Amino acid sequence: MRRIKILEEKFFILLSGFMAYSLIAVLAFIILVIFVKGFNALSFDMILKIPKGGYYYGGEGGVLNAIAGSVYIAFGATLIAIAIGMPAALYINVQLVRYKRTQNTIRYFLDALWGIPSIVYGAFGFALMLFFGMNASLLAGIITVALLISPIMVRTFDEVLSTIPKGLHEASLALGSTRTETAFRVMFKQGFSGFITAILLSFGRGIGDAASVLFTAGYTDNIPVNLDEPAATLPLAIFFQLGSPIPEVRERAFASAVILTAIILAISLGARYLSKRYSRTNLK
Amino acid sequence: MSLQEPGIMTQPATLPETGEKKVTPILRVQHLNVHAGSNHILKDVNLEIPRNRITVLLGPSGCGKTTLLKCMNKLTDLYRELNVSGNIFIENDNILHTTTNIPGIRQKMGLLSQRPYPLPVSIYKNVAYGLKLKGVRDKRLIGFSVEKHLREVGLWEEVKNRLNAPATSLSIGQQQRLCLARGLAVKPSIILADEPTSALDPISSKIIEDLFKDMKKHYTIILVTHVLRQAMRLADHVIFMYDGEIIEQGSPEELFNNPQTDKLRAYLVDGN
Ligand SMILES: Nc1ncnc2c1ncn2[C@@H]1O[C@H](COP(=O)(O)OP(=O)(O)O)[C@@H](O)[C@H]1O
Numbered sequence A: 001m002r003r004i005k006i007l008e009e010k011f012f013i014l015l016s017g018f019m020a021y022s023l024i025a026v027l028a029f030i031i032l033v034i035f036v037k038g039f040n041a042l043s044f045d046m047i048l049k050i051p052k053g054g055y056y057y058g059g060e061g062g063v064l065n066a067i068a069g070s071v072y073i074a075f076g077a078t079l080i081a082i083a084i085g086m087p088a089a090l091y092i093n094v095q096l097v098r099y100k101r102t103q104n105t106i107r108y109f110l111d112a113l114w115g116i117p118s119i120v121y122g123a124f125g126f127a128l129m130l131f132f133g134m135n136a137s138l139l140a141g142i143i144t145v146a147l148l149i150s151p152i153m154v155r156t157f158d159e160v161l162s163t164i165p166k167g168l169h170e171a172s173l174a175l176g177s178t179r180t181e182t183a184f185r186v187m188f189k190q191g192f193s194g195f196i197t198a199i200l201l202s203f204g205r206g207i208g209d210a211a212s213v214l215f216t217a218g219y220t221d222n223i224p225v226n227l228d229e230p231a232a233t234l235p236l237a238i239f240f241q242l243g244s245p246i247p248e249v250r251e252r253a254f255a256s257a258v259i260l261t262a263i264i265l266a267i268s269l270g271a272r273y274l275s276k277r278y279s280r281t282n283l284k
Numbered sequence B: 001m002s003l004q005e006p007g008i009m010t011q012p013a014t015l016p017e018t019g020e021k022k023v024t025p026i027l028r029v030q031h032l033n034v035h036a037g038s039n040h041i042l043k044d045v046n047l048e049i050p051r052n053r054i055t056v057l058l059g060p061s062g063c064g065k066t067t068l069l070k071c072m073n074k075l076t077d078l079y080r081e082l083n084v085s086g087n088i089f090i091e092n093d094n095i096l097h098t099t100t101n102i103p104g105i106r107q108k109m110g111l112l113s114q115r116p117y118p119l120p121v122s123i124y125k126n127v128a129y130g131l132k133l134k135g136v137r138d139k140r141l142i143g144f145s146v147e148k149h150l151r152e153v154g155l156w157e158e159v160k161n162r163l164n165a166p167a168t169s170l171s172i173g174q175q176q177r178l179c180l181a182r183g184l185a186v187k188p189s190i191i192l193a194d195e196p197t198s199a200l201d202p203i204s205s206k207i208i209e210d211l212f213k214d215m216k217k218h219y220t221i222i223l224v225t226h227v228l229r230q231a232m233r234l235a236d237h238v239i240f241m242y243d244g245e246i247i248e249q250g251s252p253e254e255l256f257n258n259p260q261t262d263k264l265r266a267y268l269v270d271g272n
């Protein structure tokens, strides 16, 4: 009996270890393949120049237009999503603290919104854009991506806030803080490091999404300088270049993928670093 | 630095040493009932809390002690499922039925909970927090007050060189004293302490108990405990609760030496 137990234990440790490491291996493999395939095309020109004439036939230039477009869109969308998400999450957790059922209904809808595929947001953004008589533009892209990441932002903020101990909430009120003071001076502070993680992860989601910007942001070889100009994005740059019959251009697609992946990895690392740094005073 | 706290005592009270001599109660609870759905948590609770004394709320866990404390500083507002009726008077304000200035009512009481919940800021800012809420902006005044209250709880010497360190870097016992100092900084007249030593080591517990003995000169203390010996060490007035009801209340001599009910007698024997 004991021997069987020990074997069983060993088996499951091995199995779960294997699963964990193979996941990491797959991730490493993906990065490796993209890197190898794009290696020849990787150059400073790629990240410092916009496409010159004939770029898509193997001519000179880079994808700075798409890098800039993606960063602008993700940045703008993140700002909007923070502006929506922060008050919404604080409202759910502080003002609605007595109304468990309302809280859960709201969370249910947000989770549903989170699960909607981004192409649906893209189609909705497109419809919205036509309704307002706008063209595919930076602004339309920002709004659509903001819609895509807002539920993510609200729910991750909400998760952060709901892990804050009730006792801290009560302690703050017992000191004579109003609900608003409790929300902004205590809950916000305690949740701050979690918020940073949530913000950077939403940013990562926004910058990597192709379907939502497909119809709404348009595409251009220039860096947009106005909200009503179209904007290129990295996912679409990858898409267009990968569809080219010319091998050099396909290589550039992989180089662009390396750039996008590097941006997202940098964001994740930044998220880790910052959330560590700001959780110093947090109540555990 | 003196621990005198002018302005706290609204009228002179007889010193605690004179025992159970009648003093005007600072807090009165009348016909307090709390329901949660079909669960009757507090059943027609009537009591008076004597000023500048340590009143011990004694009873087995689950009997409603925490709920009773939460009614007193209106934290029951946070739980919609709790249905509260009756009257609670602090001095002469009926606090249960006011909806205005709830923060002001809560500031008449300092809360110490089962485990310390320091705010997620520095040691200094924890104590300064209440002053800022009250609109005090003068840096020197705040600094002076922070030192005074940290001294009041005997924490000053231990933390004076690291006031800007996170409050969570303190030990649990120190955190509990910090929470006490933080509460004192809003100048309450009543301290609500809900099993404040249950998460602490014996030495920290003793420090808190000794603080309470000193503090009753200036504050009224309501101490919830299920530790009989702690009740015996500290109580000037005892309220024994069982299953949401007040079974007996009176002086410790009366209750501990001459219990009138079987429930209290059983509790005194085996703590349950
Ligand atoms: N928010 C609530 N909803 C429903 N029941 C509650 C709530 N709070 C407390 N109770 C119930 O009230 C009773 C007394 O709880 P409590 O006041 O915490 O007891 P004590 O502090 O004496 O251990 C318990 O049976 C508990 O389950």
Ligand SMILES: [Mg+2]
Binding pocket: B062, B065, B066, B067, B194
């Ligand atoms: Mg309790």
